[in-house]
Amino acid sequence: MPLTHLVNHQIRLAARPNGMPKTSDWSHTTQAVAEPLEGGVTLKTLALSLDPAMRGWMNEGKSYIPPVGIGEVMRAGGVGTVIASKNEQFTVGDYVSAGFGVQEYTTIEKDEIKRNGLVKIDLRAGSLTQWLNVLGMPGMTAYFGLMDVGMPQPGETVVVSGAAGAVGQTVGQIAKIKGCRVVGIAGGPAKCDWVVKELGFDACIDYKAGPGAVRAGLKEHCAKGVDIYFDNVGGEILDDVLARINRKARIIICGAISQYNNTAPVQGPKNYLSLLVNRARMEGIVVFDYADRYHLAVAEMAGYLKDGRMKSKEDIVVGLNTFPDTLLKLFNGENFGKLVLEVARD
Amino acid sequence: MPLTHLVNHQIRLAARPNGMPKTSDWSHTTQAVAEPLEGGVTLKTLALSLDPAMRGWMNEGKSYIPPVGIGEVMRAGGVGTVIASKNEQFTVGDYVSAGFGVQEYTTIEKDEIKRNGLVKIDLRAGSLTQWLNVLGMPGMTAYFGLMDVGMPQPGETVVVSGAAGAVGQTVGQIAKIKGCRVVGIAGGPAKCDWVVKELGFDACIDYKAGPGAVRAGLKEHCAKGVDIYFDNVGGEILDDVLARINRKARIIICGAISQYNNTAPVQGPKNYLSLLVNRARMEGIVVFDYADRYHLAVAEMAGYLKDGRMKSKEDIVVGLNTFPDTLLKLFNGENFGKLVLEVARD
Numbered sequence: 052m053p054l055t056h057l058v059n060h061q062i063r064l065a066a067r068p069n070g071m072p073k074t075s076d077w078s079h080t081t082q083a084v085a086e087p088l089e090g091g092v093t094l095k096t097l098a099l100s101l102d103p104a105m106r107g108w109m110n111e112g113k114s115y116i117p118p119v120g121i122g123e124v125m126r127a128g129g130v131g132t133v134i135a136s137k138n139e140q141f142t143v144g145d146y147v148s149a150g151f152g153v154q155e156y157t158t159i160e161k162d163e164i165k166r167n168g169l170v171k172i173d174l175r176a177g178s179l180t181q182w183l184n185v186l187g188m189p190g191m192t193a194y195f196g197l198m199d200v201g202m203p204q205p206g207e208t209v210v211v212s213g214a215a216g217a218v219g220q221t222v223g224q225i226a227k228i229k230g231c232r233v234v235g236i237a238g239g240p241a242k243c244d245w246v247v248k249e250l251g252f253d254a255c256i257d258y259k260a261g262p263g264a265v266r267a268g269l270k271e272h273c274a275k276g277v278d279i280y281f282d283n284v285g286g287e288i289l290d291d292v293l294a295r296i297n298r299k300a301r302i303i304i305c306g307a308i309s310q311y312n313n314t315a316p317v318q319g320p321k322n323y324l325s326l327l328v329n330r331a332r333m334e335g336i337v338v339f340d341y342a343d344r345y346h347l348a349v350a351e352m353a354g355y356l357k358d359g360r361m362k363s364k365e366d367i368v369v370g371l372n373t374f375p376d377t378l379l380k381l382f383n384g385e386n387f388g389k390l391v392l393e394v395a396r397d
Numbered sequence: 398m399p400l401t402h403l404v405n406h407q408i409r410l411a412a413r414p415n416g417m418p419k420t421s422d423w424s425h426t427t428q429a430v431a432e433p434l435e436g437g438v439t440l441k442t443l444a445l446s447l448d449p450a451m452r453g454w455m456n457e458g459k460s461y462i463p464p465v466g467i468g469e470v471m472r473a474g475g476v477g478t479v480i481a482s483k484n485e486q487f488t489v490g491d492y493v494s495a496g497f498g499v500q501e502y503t504t505i506e507k508d509e510i511k512r513n514g515l516v517k518i519d520l521r522a523g524s525l526t527q528w529l530n531v532l533g534m535p536g537m538t539a540y541f542g543l544m545d546v547g548m549p550q551p552g553e554t555v556v557v558s559g560a561a562g563a564v565g566q567t568v569g570q571i572a573k574i575k576g577c578r579v580v581g582i583a584g585g586p587a588k589c590d591w592v593v594k595e596l597g598f599d600a601c602i603d604y605k606a607g608p609g610a611v612r613a614g615l616k617e618h619c620a621k622g623v624d625i626y627f628d629n630v631g632g633e634i635l636d637d638v639l640a641r642i643n644r645k646a647r648i649i650i651c652g653a654i655s656q657y658n659n660t661a662p663v664q665g666p667k668n669y670l671s672l673l674v675n676r677a678r679m680e681g682i683v684v685f686d687y688a689d690r691y692h693l694a695v696a697e698m699a700g701y702l703k704d705g706r707m708k709s710k711e712d713i714v715v716g717l718n719t720f721p722d723t724l725l726k727l728f729n730g731e732n733f734g735k736l737v738l739e740v741a742r743d
Contacts, residue, residue: 113674114674115673115675115676285670304673305673307673310670317667317670318667319636319664319667320665320666321662321664321665322665323650323663323665323666323679324653324656324663324681325681326650326679326681327461327650327651327681327682328459328461328681329681330682330683330686331680332678332679332680333672333679333680334672334676334677334678334679335670335671335672335673335676335677335678336673337673337674337676340676
């Protein structure tokens with residue numbers, strides 16, 4: 052059957068959401084699959100990575116990448132297989148990581164390959180879904196944010212929010228491997244237990260345990276103060292940590308999931324003057340800046356996966372059409388582990 | 398006349414202010430001057446440095462130095478002369494910089510000299526009041542904040558708030574010397590004119606010119622965005638600058654004078670996620686950390702004063718007893734240049 056007889060189901064951005072994205076912000080479309088031109092490839096989506104950052108891509112305005120246009124297929128990274136190739140570097144059946152978009156198939160022409168980020172992946176280093184997690188963008192974000200911006204030293208105390216999420220789980224495990232004391236912040240006893248018992252964090256604070264839980268937890272578990280804070284959530288928790296940082300602390304601003312669906316302005320950290328008192332630093336990170344060194348981090352992390360020092364957990368939801376609802380799990384804290392949308396069976 | 402016959406007029410902290418300090422937060426006392434013990438010196442205050450940071454020292458709570466205790470002489474740095482010495486490194490008539498406190502005389506015993514920061518000053522390098530300004534704490538703050546945290550490169554755009562104040566005037570002039578484009582932010586046309594015409598800043602934005610003046614001014618004068626922001630004020634202006642920073646921008650948090658007399662919580666920068674988008678950094682600075690290198694910065698700045706590339710302006714108010722009112726000039730933006738309290742004529 053020629054490719055063009057395949058039907059590609061797609062999910063497109065229909066409107067810019069105000070607050071939490073709703074059903075009418077999406078449209079479901081179908082299209083014939085395109086044959087690749089010389090140098091191009093056609094891919095079949097197996098699984099897509101769902102990330103908090105997606106919410107930002109849906110907004111208008113300057114950011115680190117342009118917003119998804121109204122009517123465009125929603126941007127998404129994923130893993131899949133090559134089903135047609137006119138490029139000698141790719142063979143039908145190869146597993147790849149790429150910018151697939153929220154759709155079943157995508158054709159990437161020669162000139163687009165680099166910008167798209169299309170690369171072959173090696174399933175000996177990790178499973179397909181691990182390539183979306185610890186070996187993928189979340190893992191790279193964790194690695195370079197912690198190592199390059201955080202610069203952890205053995206014996207330092209590292210706090211990470213969203214500790215059971217894709218980035219947080221990896222940040223904490225790397226920090227443990229590097230000899231730090233690691234305290235997670237996550238929502239609910241199940242996630243907190245898992246982070247401590249399975250991943251080996253020294254402690255985990257349940258931010259849903261009631262008012263003041265984070266403040267009390269930090270006091271209890273970070274008796275020597277906080278040297279590094281890897282922030283995925285922003286809001287009150289950022290302020291609570293700012294109140295307990297040590298001299299020369301490093302705060303990595305990776306995200307602010309508590310603020311992404313705000314209709315009110317973002318809540319600024321009112322304790323930011325703690326940076327002054329403590330000669331501390333708050334710095335933003337965007338993972339794409341480290342693309343030239345992904346292969347080094349992947350090799351290191353694959354080693355940890357192999358020797359059992361690194362674990363990973365993916366929360367896999369099946370079905371392209373569930374995308375609009377599944378995405379929301381990220382914003383109400385329902386996902387447990389890296390959220391993955393399974394589009395097709397391998 | 399023995400020292401003990403001299404009367405030392407002092408101003409003490411009587412109560413912790415709530416918001417703007419008021420008359421009843423201070424008490425005026427007198428004491429006999431103490432003869433120094435072996436290794437100590439007695440100093441006569443000539444001029445005191447009045448600084449926004451003083452407001453912070455009046456509050457309870459953890460900071461980079463302990464608060465001034467209730468009933469204690471208010472902490473203040475200053476310049477003066479040695480009037481009695483039992484220390485071979487100091488001779489009567491020497492000019493010194495020291496932690497004098499808001500009083501006419503102070504006796505510093507041997508064990509206190511280092512912690513107090515007592516050092517001889519050389520009036521060939523700069524005038525007495527310049528030793529409180531460009532060669533003193535504000536100058537050191539400007540130098541190390543800009544150079545060590547800001548790391549200016551020729552051609553970069555540097556924005557500094559409180560541009561006509563003690564720290565701001567020096568930050569901008571150093572940045573010009575280092576080859577940057579410099580845009581100040583100050584209150585009122587007189588200060589803005591002075592900053593541009595006398596100090597040679599490329600532009601100065603009058604934040605009192607009406608709502609949106611800072612935003613519009615930044616757009617006009619920082620067409621290529623902001624690479625370094627030296628922040629003395631916090632509040633809305635910090636947010637306005639955050640909205641215009643470039644990739645890898647550095648924001649030096651030196652102070653937040655707009656927030657020091659707040660009775661409400663400090664206003665956090667709601668645009669702080671611009672740090673993420675721009676992979677930028679916000680970092681606090683406390684000048685005392687650079688004490689080992691003050692002499693190097695003083696030598697460099699004295700050279701600029703001598704060759705005319707650096708100017709300085711001091712706003713001198715006469716009379717120890719005016720201290721409670723004079724201090725307030727800092728918080729309503731009335732001072733024009735480094736605020737100095739002249740306690741006695743040389």
